[in-house]
Amino acid sequence: MLRYVAVKENEKNGISACEEEKILNTIWDISPDYSDVQNLADTLNKLEVSLIHFKDIIEDYVQQMAM
Numbered sequence: 001m002l003r004y005v006a007v008k009e010n011e012k013n014g015i016s017a018c019e020e021e022k023i024l025n026t027i028w029d030i031s032p033d034y035s036d037v038q039n040l041a042d043t044l045n046k047l048e049v050s051l052i053h054f055k056d057i058i059e060d061y062v063q064q065m066a067m
Contacts, residue, residue, distance in 0.1 A: 040061060
């Protein structure tokens with residue numbers, strides 16, 4: 001089952017797309033606020049977002065936050 005997990009490394013916040021124990025993709029520098037990244041990962045999980053749309057959704061989120 002695909003799940004999204006908020007991750008933090010070297011002061012960078014990101015989300016990893018995981019299936020079982022395997023990391024399929026990670027996108028970094030989503031937001032400086034880790035709680036925002038956690039909330040986004042929770043939303044992706046609740047909506048059962050496909051991996052195909054993961055990158056586009058994150059790009060849209062970052063772009064919206066920059067406005």
